[in-house]
Amino acid sequence: MTGAAVSSEQAGSPRERPTTPSGADALGPKRLGARIQGAVIGDRIYSAAITLFALCVPALLILVAVEIFLGGWPALRRFGFSFLTSSAWDPVNGVFGAAPAIYGTLVSSAIALAIATPLAIGVALFLSEFAPQWLRQPVAFLVDLLAAVPSVVYGLWGVFVLLPVLRITVMPFLRDTLHLGVLPFFSGPAYGPSMLAAGLILSIMVLPYISSVSREVLLAVPRSQREAALALGATKWETIWGAVLPYAKSGIIGGVILGLGRALGETMAVTMLIGNRPQISASLFAPGYTMASLIANEFAEASGDLHLSALMAVGFVLFVITLIVNAIARWLVWQVSRAGGEKTA
């Protein structure tokens, strides 16, 4: 409402112009003073309005955080620090520990980023530097489309295509043919639903985020930077490696963070593929749980107040972890851009 008032006020000032006898020099000092006065008041109202809107967003965030915290408080008070470290999640006996879900969220997101980041940067580099012009738009469009596929569709595809392939081909291949089974990460029976499956589906889901941000950032690298490297005798690849990527580095990290945020909170597809078992296992072949899937699975049929409160507490932990991850990532971007000298020392 205030916005509308301001815009009519602003529109008003040019309209009054023709009423002055003849253009600018006819604006006497008094008249000019009044106009400046009006503009100042308009500015004040306008800035007050946008400040208010801007403050609403963090206020909402804090409100949500407080709500979830209060909801989770009974469980947190009851179990204390062991809520974060205990693996016991037993609604029947009323014992709750969220460690497996926290572990699962972090590990599945880490797998997703480890797979998606190099792929996404590769896709972005291909699209911005190497692809012939006619191929760029269609491929970029298709990659971006990956982000538009509903989560549950990924889940279905994962259940009917990815899991059988993992169980029959990929897992035995990694474990037996490559003898990676000696490592704890690739040992144990291959059922299909597993941390690996969840990480893989997440990597496909976060790839478009990382790659489209990276592509934008790469395209925004000034031509003068490329020319500088070329003129110094760099090959195309050396130009990309030595001038383009370093210039784009902080932006690309920003894209990775966006993907990470997405991976941490993703619920549906992961729930369908991770096996939903509250256990911590070093093997990526073993099933696990994530915080988001835990909440989604149990919230509707929570048995009793303590169970509900424990789920709220899990939500609060997820919220805090997301905040921490984002803070770390922001700090990283800042470090990188400072080292690269984007901000003058």
Place this chain on the structure above:
Amino acid sequence: MTAATVEVTARGQPSGSGAPVTNRGALAARQFSFWYGEKQALFDIDLDMRSSAITALIGPSGCGKSTFLRSINRMHDLLPGTRHEGQILLDDADVYRPEVDATALRRRVGMVFQRWNCFPKSIYDNVAYGPRINASLPRHELDWIVESSLRRAALWDEVKDRLRQTALGLSGGQQQRLCIARTLANDPEVLLLDEPASALDPIATQKIEELLYELKRELTVVIVTHNLQQAARASDYTAFFYMGRLIEVGPTDRMFTAPQEERTNSYITGRFG
């Protein structure tokens, strides 16, 4: 050196007194034409650019100065749809021969751009960029190259205590000299400059001009400039381009006092441009 060094030889003496004069890096264009797609930007350019001298390219905007300069180190190679005819000779060998490696050529023919384009890296890393991609040198040699290049670019004293700091913290004039130092670190034979001082204040401009005067002892320098005083002050030879053609070339003092072409005369007296 070819016999075809036009009126240029009339002047006879190598400029830059005293210092040892090398003859490497002599440049010449022979019947050189250039097209951006359908549009012809250069027409039959014949021009000699002597070593150990500064050749200034002048002419109104859009006349093809930058196009010509960028043809010399083949910066157009990556631009689709461009083509050329004729030759650019570096030490009597055409740079467009198929066996010439463009990246090796660009190390011999350094280029400095209008807008300084330092990398967002430290001062040291900027200067070391060329040597690093072209050879893996031991640390002390790299240090030496960085120091001597910065000295040659008259920047060493101003930055020697802050080599590890970001190059973007330098002033415009310093950044432009850093770009020159970065180019010199490749030990080129030719230095091409496309309006290197157009965004600088008079003091910084003067510094660059003094620097070029020093550098021309060892290098062939070709500079594009819109600033006629600068061309008159700083160059040995001046070439006047107009609508993609080379209208006239000669020793700078003659070009500015007794141009032989009417169009040159109108341009330098400011009647069009």
